[in-house]
Amino acid sequence: MTTPLSRRHFLQAGLAAGALAPLLSACNLDPAAKEAKESVRFSSYGDPTKLGLRGKLADLYTSSHPDVKIVFEGTATAEYWDKLATQMAGGNAPDVINIDVPRIGQYGAAGALQSLQKYVPDTIDTKPIDHNLLIQGQLKGEQFGIPVAMSTYSMGYDVTVLDQLGLEHPHQTWTWSEFATLANEIRQKSGKKIYGAEDPSGDTASLQIFLRGKGEDLYKNGTLAFPDSLLTEWFEYWAALRATGGTIPADIAAQSKYGDWPAGPLVKKQAALAHIQTPNLKGGFQDLTDHTIEITLPPRNTKDGKCGTFPQPSSFLSLNARSKRADDAAAFMNWFANGAEAAKTLRLISGPPASAAGRDVLLKGSDLSASEKQVLAYTDLALKNSSPPSQAGPAASTAVADLLLKTSQDIAFKKISIKQGVQKFMADARKTLDGK
Amino acid sequence: MSLGTTIAAPAGHEPAPDVRDGSTRPRRRGDRVAYLFLAPWFAGLLLLTTGPLLGSLYLSFTKFNLLQPPAWNGFGNYLKLFTDDPRYLQSLKVTFIYVALTVPLQLGFALAVAVMLNRPLRGMAWYRSIYYIPSLLGGSVAIAVIWGQLFDDDGVLNGFLAFFGVAGRSWISNPDTALYTLVLLNIWQFGSPMVIFLAGLKQIPQELYDAASVDGASAWRRFWSVTVPLLTPIIFFNVVLQIIQAFQAFTPAYVVSGGSGGPSDSTLFYTLYLYQQGFTNLNMGYASAMAWVLLLIIATFTLINFGLARRWVYYEDR
Numbered sequence: 001m002t003t004p005l006s007r008r009h010f011l012q013a014g015l016a017a018g019a020l021a022p023l024l025s026a027c028n029l030d031p032a033a034k035e036a037k038e039s040v041r042f043s044s045y046g047d048p049t050k051l052g053l054r055g056k057l058a059d060l061y062t063s064s065h066p067d068v069k070i071v072f073e074g075t076a077t078a079e080y081w082d083k084l085a086t087q088m089a090g091g092n093a094p095d096v097i098n099i100d101v102p103r104i105g106q107y108g109a110a111g112a113l114q115s116l117q118k119y120v121p122d123t124i125d126t127k128p129i130d131h132n133l134l135i136q137g138q139l140k141g142e143q144f145g146i147p148v149a150m151s152t153y154s155m156g157y158d159v160t161v162l163d164q165l166g167l168e169h170p171h172q173t174w175t176w177s178e179f180a181t182l183a184n185e186i187r188q189k190s191g192k193k194i195y196g197a198e199d200p201s202g203d204t205a206s207l208q209i210f211l212r213g214k215g216e217d218l219y220k221n222g223t224l225a226f227p228d229s230l231l232t233e234w235f236e237y238w239a240a241l242r243a244t245g246g247t248i249p250a251d252i253a254a255q256s257k258y259g260d261w262p263a264g265p266l267v268k269k270q271a272a273l274a275h276i277q278t279p280n281l282k283g284g285f286q287d288l289t290d291h292t293i294e295i296t297l298p299p300r301n302t303k304d305g306k307c308g309t310f311p312q313p314s315s316f317l318s319l320n321a322r323s324k325r326a327d328d329a330a331a332f333m334n335w336f337a338n339g340a341e342a343a344k345t346l347r348l349i350s351g352p353p354a355s356a357a358g359r360d361v362l363l364k365g366s367d368l369s370a371s372e373k374q375v376l377a378y379t380d381l382a383l384k385n386s387s388p389p390s391q392a393g394p395a396a397s398t399a400v401a402d403l404l405l406k407t408s409q410d411i412a413f414k415k416i417s418i419k420q421g422v423q424k425f426m427a428d429a430r431k432t433l434d435g436k
Numbered sequence: 437m438s439l440g441t442t443i444a445a446p447a448g449h450e451p452a453p454d455v456r457d458g459s460t461r462p463r464r465r466g467d468r469v470a471y472l473f474l475a476p477w478f479a480g481l482l483l484l485t486t487g488p489l490l491g492s493l494y495l496s497f498t499k500f501n502l503l504q505p506p507a508w509n510g511f512g513n514y515l516k517l518f519t520d521d522p523r524y525l526q527s528l529k530v531t532f533i534y535v536a537l538t539v540p541l542q543l544g545f546a547l548a549v550a551v552m553l554n555r556p557l558r559g560m561a562w563y564r565s566i567y568y569i570p571s572l573l574g575g576s577v578a579i580a581v582i583w584g585q586l587f588d589d590d591g592v593l594n595g596f597l598a599f600f601g602v603a604g605r606s607w608i609s610n611p612d613t614a615l616y617t618l619v620l621l622n623i624w625q626f627g628s629p630m631v632i633f634l635a636g637l638k639q640i641p642q643e644l645y646d647a648a649s650v651d652g653a654s655a656w657r658r659f660w661s662v663t664v665p666l667l668t669p670i671i672f673f674n675v676v677l678q679i680i681q682a683f684q685a686f687t688p689a690y691v692v693s694g695g696s697g698g699p700s701d702s703t704l705f706y707t708l709y710l711y712q713q714g715f716t717n718l719n720m721g722y723a724s725a726m727a728w729v730l731l732l733i734i735a736t737f738t739l740i741n742f743g744l745a746r747r748w749v750y751y752e753d754r
Binding site: 078081082083086088089106107110112150250251252253254255395396399400402405406409410413415428431 | 455502503588606608612695696698699700715716717720
C-alpha cells in the first residue's frame with residue numbers, strides 16, 4: 001500500500017520535524033561550544049581556589065587582548081578527566097587543555113594533542129623554562145606540553161611533635177635507615193600515642209623516589225624498569241616499620257589513601273612524617289593543622305648516595321589537535337607560562353612558576369609569605385640535589401598505580417606474603433603495560 | 437528531517453483500520469496526532485537511549501580509548517573478562533555477596549517496619565515520614581561520606597564501643613568488614629520497599645484477620661498464614677526491583693573508597709570496576725563489554741525470578 005505524499009502528510013512531516021528541531025539543536029546548546037567560533041576555550045582542573053585564580057587570569061588576558069576571548073572552563077579535579085575524555089571522544093574538547101604528567105603521554109600518543117614545535121621559539125618562548133621540566137612535556141623530541149609550575153616530592157615532618165618529644169629534625173642528607181630510626185623513636189617516645197610515619201608503600205610516586213635513589217626507575221620505554229628484588233626490599237622496609245609502629249597500621253593507611261588530604265595521618269596527627277608535593281604544603285597540610293610542618297629532601301640510600309627527588313611539572317598546557325584557533329591559543333599559553341601578570345596572579349598555587357621569568361617576578365616582590373618562602377627555598381634545594389627526570393609514564397600507568405595500591409594493601413592486611421605480592425604485581429603490571 | 441518522516445510514517449501506513457465502528461478516518465487521524473505528540477519522546481528514545489545502547493554493543497567488540505577510533509577486537513574483550521582478569525572476577529564476587537546479603541536483609545527489614553507502621557496509632561503519618569527519610573537521602577554522596585565517618589577508626593561506632601570497653605577497628609577501611617558496612621548502608625535505606633509493602637498491607641481485607649482471630653490464630657500465625665501469602669505479589673515485585681538495584685550499586689562504594697574499590701579491592705563493585713576501566717584506564721570497549729555482561733546477568737536473574745514466581749506468588753484474582 002503506497003500513499004502519495006499528500007499535502008497533509010507533508011505538513012505532518014514538517015510539523016514532526018519542527019517538533020524535533022529544538023531537540024536536535026538542544027544537543028548544541030552548550031554555550032562554550034557556540035562561542036568556540038570566535039573564542040579560545042581553556043579548560044583547567046583543580047580546587048575552587050585554583051580555578052578561581054585561573055578564571056581570573058583568563059579574564060585578564062581577554063581584557064588586555066581585544067581580538068581574543070578566552071573562555072575559561074574550570075572543573076573540579078575529580079570530574080575533570082572523565083569530562084575531558086568524553087569531550088575528546090565527542091570532538092568538542094577545548095583548545096587549550098590543562099593536563100597532568102601521566103596523561104600527556106596517554107593523550108599525546110593517541111594523537112589528541114598538537115605538537116607545539118612550530119610555535120617554539122617565536123610564539124612560545126621556552127628558554128626561561130627549566131630544561132628538566134621542559135623535556136617531561138616532550139614526546140619523541142617534540143614539545144607537546146608547556147609546564148606552568150613545578151611540583152617537587154618532599155618529606156614533611158611535624159616540627160611541633162618532634163620538638164615535644166625532644167627529637168632532632170631530619171637533615172638534608174638523611175638515609176632510609178635514619179628515617180626508620182626516627183619513625184620508631186617517635187612511636188616509642190610518644191608512649192605509643194602516635195605512629196612514626198605514613199605508609200606510602202602503595203604510592204607509585206614514593207616508590208619512584210626510592211628506586212631513583214638506587215639508580216633505577218619505575219618505567220623505561222613503556223615497561224617496568226626495576227628488578228623484583230627492589231620491590232621486595234621496599235615492601236619489607238615498610239612491613240618492618242608497620243610491625244614496630246614506625247608506620248601507621250593497615251586500616252589507617254587504607255583510610256588515608258582515600259579522598260583528600262584532610263584524611264591524611266600528618267594532618268590528623270596520627271603520624272609525624274609524610275611525603276608532601278610542594279604545591280600542597282600550604283593548602284593541603286599547613287592550613288589544616290595547628291602544628292608546624294616543615295619539609296626537607298626525602299631520604300637516600302646512603303649518606304653520599306643520590307637523592308631520588310626531581311622537579312616535575314605540576315601540570316602542562318597543551319593544545320587540542322583539533323583546535324581551530326591554534327595560533328591564538330599558543331600566544332595565550334606563552335603569556336600564561338612566562339608572563340608577569342600570570343605569575344603575580346597565580347603565585348605558588350601550583351608550585352613555583354616553571355619559567356625563570358615568572359620566578360623572578362615573585363622573588364622581586366617583597367610580599368612573599370612564610371610558606372611561599374619555604375617552598376621556594378626547598379625547590380632551590382631540590383633543584384641542586386636532583387638527577388635527570390624520569391621518562392614520562394606509559395598510558396597504562398594509572399592502572400599500574402591501582403595495582404600497586406592493591407598489592408600493598410593485600411600485604412599490609414596480611415592477605416598474601418611479600419613474595420607472593422611482588423610476583424603477582426610484577427606479572428600483572430607487565431600484562432597491563434603490554435596492553436593485554 | 438528524515439527522522440521526523442520515519443516517525444510520522446507509521447501513522448500514514450496504518451494497515452488495520454478499526455472497522456467495527458465503521459469510521460476509519462477520524463480514528464487514523466487521531467493516531468497520527470498521537471504519534472505527532474509522541475515524536476519528541478521517540479526522538480529522545482532513538483537518539484539518547486537506543487542509539488547509545490547499540491553503540492555500546494558495537495564498542496564492546498572493539499578496543500576503544502575514546503581518543504582514537506575504535507579498533508575491532510572480536511570477542512577479545514569478553515574472552516579476557518572470564519579468562520584473564522582476576523580483578524573482574526573479584527568484582528563479580530563482591531557484587532554477588534552484596535546482592536545476596538542486601539536484598540533479603542533489606543526486604544525483611546522493610547517488611548518488619550511496614551507491619552509496625554500499619555497499626556492505627558496517633559501520629560502514624562509522622563512516623564511513616566520519619567522512617568522514609570533515610571531513603572530520600574540514601575543515594576546521596578553526603579550520606580556515603582557520613583557513613584565513612586561513622587565506621588572510621590575514630591568514628592561514632594567505635595566511640596560507642598569504647599564506652600563498653602570494646603576496642604574497635606576501622607570498619608570501613610578493613611577489607612574484612614568494609615563491604616558489610618556498605619550492606620548496612622543499603623539496608624538502612626529501606627524506605628521505598630517499605631512504602632510499597634505498606635500499600636500492599638493496606639489492601640489485605642480486615643475480615644481475613646478477624647476470621648483468623650475467631651479461629652484462635654495467634655498474631656504470628658496470622659502474619660504467616662494471612663499477611664505473607666496475600667503479600668506475595670508485592671514481595672515478588674520488591675525482590676525483582678531490589679535485585680536489579682543492588683547489582684547496579686555504585687555511589688556508596690565510589691565515595692567510601694575514593695573510587696578505588698579498596699581496601700584490597702574489597703568494595704570493588706561491578707559498576708565501580710566498569711567505571712575504572714572506562715574512565716580511569718580509558719578502556720571503553722572493555723567497559724562496554726562489562727556493561728553488556730551485567731545486562732545479561734540482571735536479565736537472567738529477573739527471568740529466574742519470574743520462573744520461580746509461579747511456585748510461590750499468590751494472586752487473589754487467579
